[in-house]
Amino acid sequence: MNTLSYGLLSLLTKHSRTGYELMQHIQPFWQAKHSQIYPLLALLEQKGYVAFVHVPQSDKPDKKVYSITDLGKEAIRHWIKEPTDDPVFRDELALKVYCISLVDKEHALKLLADRKVYYVKKKERFNQLFDKFKEESGKDLEDLEITDLQFGPYVLVRKAMMKVDADLTWCEWMKKKLH
Amino acid sequence: MNTLSYGLLSLLTKHSRTGYELMQHIQPFWQAKHSQIYPLLALLEQKGYVAFVHVPQSDKPDKKVYSITDLGKEAIRHWIKEPTDDPVFRDELALKVYCISLVDKEHALKLLADRKVYYVKKKERFNQLFDKFKEESGKDLEDLEITDLQFGPYVLVRKAMMKVDADLTWCEWMKKKLH
DNA sequence: ATCTAATATGTCAATAATGACATATTAAAG
DNA sequence: CTTTAATATGTCATTATTGACATATTAGAT
Numbered sequence: 062m063n064t065l066s067y068g069l070l071s072l073l074t075k076h077s078r079t080g081y082e083l084m085q086h087i088q089p090f091w092q093a094k095h096s097q098i099y100p101l102l103a104l105l106e107q108k109g110y111v112a113f114v115h116v117p118q119s120d121k122p123d124k125k126v127y128s129i130t131d132l133g134k135e136a137i138r139h140w141i142k143e144p145t146d147d148p149v150f151r152d153e154l155a156l157k158v159y160c161i162s163l164v165d166k167e168h169a170l171k172l173l174a175d176r177k178v179y180y181v182k183k184k185e186r187f188n189q190l191f192d193k194f195k196e197e198s199g200k201d202l203e204d205l206e207i208t209d210l211q212f213g214p215y216v217l218v219r220k221a222m223m224k225v226d227a228d229l230t231w232c233e234w235m236k237k238k239l240h
Numbered sequence: 241m242n243t244l245s246y247g248l249l250s251l252l253t254k255h256s257r258t259g260y261e262l263m264q265h266i267q268p269f270w271q272a273k274h275s276q277i278y279p280l281l282a283l284l285e286q287k288g289y290v291a292f293v294h295v296p297q298s299d300k301p302d303k304k305v306y307s308i309t310d311l312g313k314e315a316i317r318h319w320i321k322e323p324t325d326d327p328v329f330r331d332e333l334a335l336k337v338y339c340i341s342l343v344d345k346e347h348a349l350k351l352l353a354d355r356k357v358y359y360v361k362k363k364e365r366f367n368q369l370f371d372k373f374k375e376e377s378g379k380d381l382e383d384l385e386i387t388d389l390q391f392g393p394y395v396l397v398r399k400a401m402m403k404v405d406a407d408l409t410w411c412e413w414m415k416k417k418l419h
Numbered sequence: 420a421t422c423t424a425a426t427a428t429g430t431c432a433a434t435a436a437t438g439a440c441a442t443a444t445t446a447a448a449g
Numbered sequence: 450c451t452t453t454a455a456t457a458t459g460t461c462a463t464t465a466t467t468g469a470c471a472t473a474t475t476a477g478a479t
Contacts, residue, residue: 063465068335074342081427090334092326097466099429122427122474134342141336141343145351147271147358148331155269155399156247157320161392163253163313164320169386172324179326207348207418213340216417220334220410227406231399238395239386242435260457276436278459301444301457 062108065093066101067140070110073129074137075210080125089187089221102127110136166239173239177232184225190218241287244272245280246319249289252308253316254389259304268366268400281306289315345418352418356411363404369397 068091069083078086080102084095105111110133113125129137154176161169194202198211205212247270248262257265259281263274284290289312292304308316333355340348373381377390384391 064330064332064335065465068332068338071335071339074339079427080429087335090338091330092328092466094467095428096430096468103429118427118474120475121425122472124427137339138342141339141351142347145336145354146332148329148333149271150327150329151243151270152327153243153247153325154327155396156243156250156266157324158396159247159269159392160250160253160316160320162387162389163317166386168321172320175324207345208341210341213338216414217334217337219413223406223410224403227402231402234398235395244435258457259459271436273437274458275438275460282459297444297457299445300455301442303457 062136063101064146065091065097066105067137069098069101069105070129070133070137073111073127074134075214077126077128079127083127090217105133109133169239170236173232173235177229177236180225180228180232184222184229187218187221187225191222194218241283241315242280243325244270244276245284246316248277248280248284249308249312249316252290252306253313254393256305256307258306262306269396284312288312348418349415352411352414356408356415359404359407359411363401363408366397366400366404370401373397 065087068087072078072083072086080095080099083102084093084098087093087098102111102113106113106127109130111127112130113127115123116126117123154172157172161172194211194215198205198215202211202215205215244266247266251257251262251265259274259278262281263272263277266272266277281290281292285292285306288309290306291309292306294302295305296302333351336351340351373390373394377384377394381390381394384394
């Protein structure tokens with residue numbers, strides 16, 4: 062079973078979700094399209110790692126709500142203890158910046174401004190997520206313990222916030238360097 | 241032509257390199273194996289974007305040293321001005337952390353310690369790269385301008401250093417949270 | 420009225436990426 | 450003496466990922 066499949070199981074440990082919701086919420090950790098997720102969910106269901114119920118909706122199209130099974134949770138516990146792959150990071154912007162001396166300052170600033178917009182939007186989304194966590198959780202988020210289902214998602218939001226801040230700091234530093 | 245092909249051209253703007261060296265030096269921006277790079281270099285050569293010379297070696301296997309052509313530089317200038325893809329980031333560790341409440345504290349600490357080793361090694365490599373930049377460049381690195389061939393590679397090393405520091409900060413914060 | 424975006428699920432061809440196989444040399448470590 | 454790691458280039462089958470096609474509803478914008 063591939064990493065994304067385990068990732069889907071992982072998201073389902075917090076609560077049941079549809080394929081569409083899984084696609085949306087796995088984005089910060091793993092950028093996958095729905096065309097990759099739906100077939101994997103069918104495989105996971107075949108293997109008994111997840112189960113789903115049909116939920117008809119009047120205002121929106123009907124949906125399939127997936128839940129993780131005990132077998133699925135066992136699979137996850139085994140997976141966590143196995144060696145972890147190195148993270149994969151592919152950034153077209155970095156490749157462009159590498160040879161930025163080939164174009165003029167205006168094009169460089171445009172490139173940077175576009176990416177800054179991307180990072181600012183990302184930061185806003187993480188801030189909203191953080192606020193939602195604060196609302197949902199009764200206690201102080203800093204008091205969450207590893208045994209709490211919210212612990213993992215919470216520390217990941219903090220990780221994402223730290224990283225996007227580092228990215229924005231670089232953007233600002235870079236902009237100043239270009240005058 | 242795909243993004244990695246442009247990336248290879250980008251690295252060749254600094255100086256000529258072998259396929260093996262390209263594979264090594266593109267890693268911080270794009271994790272590609274040699275099996276992906278060699279066929280792309282052959283295509284780039286066919287299209288006239290790069291040219292190579294055979295260099296026999298006595299101590300090591302013979303090599304093919306690639307250089308970018310004027311046509312290749314034109315292709316790059318066009319590429320830089322086109323819209324840039326969003327960065328792709330895939331992290332198995334994040335998926336595991338999401339459901340970390342399913343395992344005990346010891347396994348969580350192991351997971352974190354392993355990743356810290358990875359980040360520390362990465363940081364060391366970037367520090368070495370930074371030192372090499374300082375040696376190679378005559379002037380103060382902070383005085384580099386966009387017109388300088390070293391400018392792009394330098395600002396990318398700084399970006400990488402900022403990000404790996406953010407990652408290590410998170411590791412430390414996380415370790416404290418686990419007691 | 421008409422278009423666009425979001426929700427919701429799915430398939431499938433094309434492309435990208437990985438891992439294994441293949442070969443050859445040298446240096447260093449056990 | 451033997452194995453391992455690094456250098457160096459390549460192919461190829463398998464797997465992963467993307468982008469296009471397909472369909473249907475509702476809400477909001479033009």
